[in-house]
Amino acid sequence: MSAALHIDGLSHRYGSRQALDKLSLQVDAGQCCILLGPNGAGKSTLFGLLTRLLAVREGSIRIFGQPLRAQALARVGVVFQQPTLDLDLTVEQNLSYFGALQGLHGKALQQRIGAELERLQLAARRRERVRDLNGGHRRRVEIARALLHRPALLLLDEPTVGLDLPTRQQLIDYLHALARDEGLALLWATHLVDEIDPQHDQLALLHRGRLLASGAVAPLLADAGCHDLGGWFQHHTGATS
Numbered sequence: 001m002s003a004a005l006h007i008d009g010l011s012h013r014y015g016s017r018q019a020l021d022k023l024s025l026q027v028d029a030g031q032c033c034i035l036l037g038p039n040g041a042g043k044s045t046l047f048g049l050l051t052r053l054l055a056v057r058e059g060s061i062r063i064f065g066q067p068l069r070a071q072a073l074a075r076v077g078v079v080f081q082q083p084t085l086d087l088d089l090t091v092e093q094n095l096s097y098f099g100a101l102q103g104l105h106g107k108a109l110q111q112r113i114g115a116e117l118e119r120l121q122l123a124a125r126r127r128e129r130v131r132d133l134n135g136g137h138r139r140r141v142e143i144a145r146a147l148l149h150r151p152a153l154l155l156l157d158e159p160t161v162g163l164d165l166p167t168r169q170q171l172i173d174y175l176h177a178l179a180r181d182e183g184l185a186l187l188w189a190t191h192l193v194d195e196i197d198p199q200h201d202q203l204a205l206l207h208r209g210r211l212l213a214s215g216a217v218a219p220l221l222a223d224a225g226c227h228d229l230g231g232w233f234q235h236h237t238g239a240t241s
């Protein structure tokens, strides 16, 4: 079976600045891959390439074995770093608009909206304007929207930025459960090691555009002679997480 996401030899430069350098990475169905990297590591550049905001000039990206075209992107959900909801529309209107773009209509669309809002404990907020929601609720609406068309691969670019600790923890648990219980493949960019589930997650450490290490947590720590992920991150990047 093809990997959910297969990246091979991917490079990208802005003028003379090499933002990504021959990155190869694979994420399988049911796997949560945490893409760790300090500021400027190349995480947003990678997300730009994965979502076709940037053109792939060197290397390749395949989604379930397909090249990165509209058909393959239909199986992908994305939560960008910056919120992209329309604040003057209600939760339902934001989701309806997006659902229609994904080819969902009528009863089926209403059912999908109801189901995702219910799962994220947002059903009571359905008719509220997004402007009236707090940051944690807005993020949950964005996640509901990204899952509306039942993607098999979910891309998350620092999804917990700006949230308080309890809200962050709820989201972290919810996202991990999507991989563990529902078989989604997740690629989740962050610079916070406390978002990692050391038992189940795969790690990919990006630094100055290059993949320094990847794999399961325990062998990576053992290889580097480190006892915890904070120390491991610092050992490789010189940065604190």
Ligand SMILES: Nc1ncnc2c1ncn2[C@@H]1O[C@H](COP(=O)(O)OP(=O)(O)OP(=O)(O)O)[C@@H](O)[C@H]1O
Pocket (backbone or CB within 6 Å): 014, 017, 018, 019, 037, 038, 039, 040, 041, 042, 043, 044, 045, 046
């Ligand atoms: N549009 C651009 N033009 C020129 N250089 C850029 C551009 N976007 C990013 N870069 C550079 O490319 C490198 C990778 O940046 P990128 O934003 O992908 O990193 P990041 O890991 O997402 O960082 P952050 O966590 O700060 O968002 C950095 O050196 C950055 O300065």
